[in-house]
Amino acid sequence: MQQAVIRMKHERTSIGARGALALALALAIGPAIANDRTGGKLLLTAGVSQIEGAAGGGLTPWAVIGGYGTEGQFGGNVFHTRVATDDYRLGVTGLAVGISDRVELSYARQRFDTRDVGAALGLGRGFKLEQDVYGAKVRLAGDAVLDQDTWLPQIALGVQHKRHRQGDIVRAVGARSANGTDVYLSATKLFLDPGLLVNGTLRHTRANQVGILGFGGDRRGSASVEFEGSVALLLHRTLAVGAEYRTKPNNLGIAREDDWWDLFVAWAPTRNVSVTLAYADIGNVVIRDDQRGWYLSVQFGF
Amino acid sequence: MRSIMLVLRLLALSIGLASMPAADAAERPPMDPAPAHPELRPVLDAFGGVPGLEALMDDFMAGLLADPRTRPFFENAEQDRVKRQLVEQFCVILGGDCVYSGRDMREAHAGHVITAAHFNALVEVLQVSMNRRGIPFRAQNRLLAKLAPMHRDVVNEPPRR
Numbered sequence A: 001m002q003q004a005v006i007r008m009k010h011e012r013t014s015i016g017a018r019g020a021l022a023l024a025l026a027l028a029i030g031p032a033i034a035n036d037r038t039g040g041k042l043l044l045t046a047g048v049s050q051i052e053g054a055a056g057g058g059l060t061p062w063a064v065i066g067g068y069g070t071e072g073q074f075g076g077n078v079f080h081t082r083v084a085t086d087d088y089r090l091g092v093t094g095l096a097v098g099i100s101d102r103v104e105l106s107y108a109r110q111r112f113d114t115r116d117v118g119a120a121l122g123l124g125r126g127f128k129l130e131q132d133v134y135g136a137k138v139r140l141a142g143d144a145v146l147d148q149d150t151w152l153p154q155i156a157l158g159v160q161h162k163r164h165r166q167g168d169i170v171r172a173v174g175a176r177s178a179n180g181t182d183v184y185l186s187a188t189k190l191f192l193d194p195g196l197l198v199n200g201t202l203r204h205t206r207a208n209q210v211g212i213l214g215f216g217g218d219r220r221g222s223a224s225v226e227f228e229g230s231v232a233l234l235l236h237r238t239l240a241v242g243a244e245y246r247t248k249p250n251n252l253g254i255a256r257e258d259d260w261w262d263l264f265v266a267w268a269p270t271r272n273v274s275v276t277l278a279y280a281d282i283g284n285v286v287i288r289d290d291q292r293g294w295y296l297s298v299q300f301g302f
Numbered sequence B: 001m002r003s004i005m006l007v008l009r010l011l012a013l014s015i016g017l018a019s020m021p022a023a024d025a026a027e028r029p030p031m032d033p034a035p036a037h038p039e040l041r042p043v044l045d046a047f048g049g050v051p052g053l054e055a056l057m058d059d060f061m062a063g064l065l066a067d068p069r070t071r072p073f074f075e076n077a078e079q080d081r082v083k084r085q086l087v088e089q090f091c092v093i094l095g096g097d098c099v100y101s102g103r104d105m106r107e108a109h110a111g112h113v114i115t116a117a118h119f120n121a122l123v124e125v126l127q128v129s130m131n132r133r134g135i136p137f138r139a140q141n142r143l144l145a146k147l148a149p150m151h152r153d154v155v156n157e158p159p160r161r
Ligand code: HEM
Pocket: A007, A008, A009, A011, A012, A014, A015, A016, A017, A018, A019, A020, A080, A082, A084, A089, A091, A113, A294, A296, A298
């Protein structure tokens, strides 16, 4: 942990270019398209961007539609997320568009830096595994925020189509395929009185480590149903703290895969910016156990 | 096995909800615009009682007139009457000894085209006013939890279930 923080500092030089670009883009696009066709939702109620690009918590999708658009409007966001554990780095850059608070389309590029493990596996130190995630989500029913007089949640059905960019390598570690499609059902409810947001997601998936290690494996080739849960407490109009848990399949013989969890703080200083900081435990990843570290995500939206 | 049962139950639930015929807004009787919640009496105290609500409405109306998203609705309204009725309405909801003399929410807003975005804009302006009056976040949300469902009568473009 200590170690991870120190490493972050000296590598922060690379923050500049891409972060600055995303910021400039958001500042340029934001006001230009913020009119009465955009921006009708309440602060933080659109969630943040989860690691596969959908609106949600940090690790799990929620039933909310990304962006601050309401019926008849559109909204969207760009985000960048870093997860830095003892032995690995994950970087995700992506965007999402919400249409009429009904449909969400998203794209994310995940880059997983194997660092020393890459050398140990003969891939080369700092070898990067990359995948693209194309997402779509449809709100089926409910309004997580406004329907305070019923316990019925907002419900959404989503897909995430994942295409790995190094198919030969993930097949070499035992994955059946370099592409896969997750289907998930999410239910989200905000209980405004205590200020508690609760989400449950069921995901039908074959992905190994969300797809970074391909899809299906020698141990299990078919899909399984996984559960993902989040709770968040709104402390203030702009601040939420919470926890998440995500169960995972265990398809590969060479590497046990553990469930993931995190504790997070999400802060939206203005309606266009949110910052999420989390302490995440992603367990065993290939030959390294107990991978824990920091998760930082910055999102610009409208 | 348990997870499969859960999937099936959730799927059944979501299909049920999605295929439920959306009740025509006109068929459904309007909601009670001022349901009394005696248990919220401490929240009324946190708002400073009726004098606190009156001061809140002064600030709220000023905010509604300053915000370009809500100004068009209120600049030609009878502002003093709307403020008075909001005081009555909030007072009753928060368990106070008041009587709400206004119209139901569907009728009160039928003369305006109000979208979900307008609704949220008004709630935001209200949140800003409540912050300015130093009302604790928790008390604000206990009131908002009672107002939020009224979107079904207030929002009429497109008409709600
Ligand atoms: C608004 C603040 C921040 C923005 C916009 C941001 C954005 C970025 C960007 C664009 C990169 C480089 C992406 C790449 O190499 O592909 C990066 C790298 C990184 N950032 Fe941040 N970051 C921010 C704050 C922080 C903070 C506060 C920490 C530490 C607590 C941190 C830790 C890291 C780490 C560890 C890397 C990885 C370097 C590497 O291994 O390549 N960042 N960040």
